[in-house]
Amino acid sequence: MKSKQADDVILLKQKIIYLQSELARYKAKAYAVEDASAIQTENERLKEELEKVESKIRELMKQVEQVMAENVILKELALQSEQRYEELEKVKREKEELERKMAEFRPHAHAEEDESWFLHTLRQQNAIAKNQKSVQPLSFSSPFSFGEGSEEK
Structure with a gap:
């Protein structure tokens, strides 16, 4: 046992x-x-x-x-x-x-x-008028053509 x-x-x-x-x-x-x-x-x-x-x-x-x-x-x-x-x-x-x-x-x-516009235009007109006078005399009927009157005086 x-x-x-x-x-x-x-x-x-x-x-x-x-x-x-x-x-x-x-x-x-x-x-x-x-x-x-x-x-x-x-x-x-x-x-x-x-x-x-x-x-x-x-x-x-x-x-x-x-x-x-x-x-x-x-x-x-x-x-x-x-x-x-x-x-x-x-x-x-x-x-x-x-x-x-x-x-x-x-x-x-x-x-x-x-210068003013007026004086500038006036000078141009005078220059054109002088050139045209030396070429041939023209009569200007424009109120802005002061070239002839100013040269004669």
């Missing part, structure tokens, strides 16, 4: 060891399932975060494209502005040159600018 009891004790010890190993295996499976659900939850969170980042990247790419388009337009406008500035400078130089030439050509221009 003692041997049977000893065999039963050994058998029970083996059963205890087996059951302990099964318990450890089930616990590992439970932890694995918990870890799997935790990993799955983390995976879903990362997917959502990835979608947010991808949408932000698409938004930033659109902004980059807009900025590049604006940059092209601004470069074109800058070029046009530079060309217009050069044209204005060229026209300004031409104007100054023409004014200088006019000043050389007409030194008495300032005196004529100060």
Whole structure:
């Protein structure tokens, strides 16, 4: 009986060891399932975060494209502005040159600018009358022909 009891004790010890190993295996499976659900939850969170980042990247790419388009337009406008500035400078130089030439050509221009329309017209009439007298004598019937009367006096 003692041997049977000893065999039963050994058998029970083996059963205890087996059951302990099964318990450890089930616990590992439970932890694995918990870890799997935790990993799955983390995976879903990362997917959502990835979608947010991808949408932000698409938004930033659109902004980059807009900025590049604006940059092209601004470069074109800058070029046009530079060309217009050069044209204005060229026209300004031409104007100054023409004014200088006019000043050389007409030194008495300032005196004529100060006189009234009437005096200017009178001088032109007198000049025309003098030129016509030297060519051939004409009788003026115009009220503005003061040339003959002023020369005879």
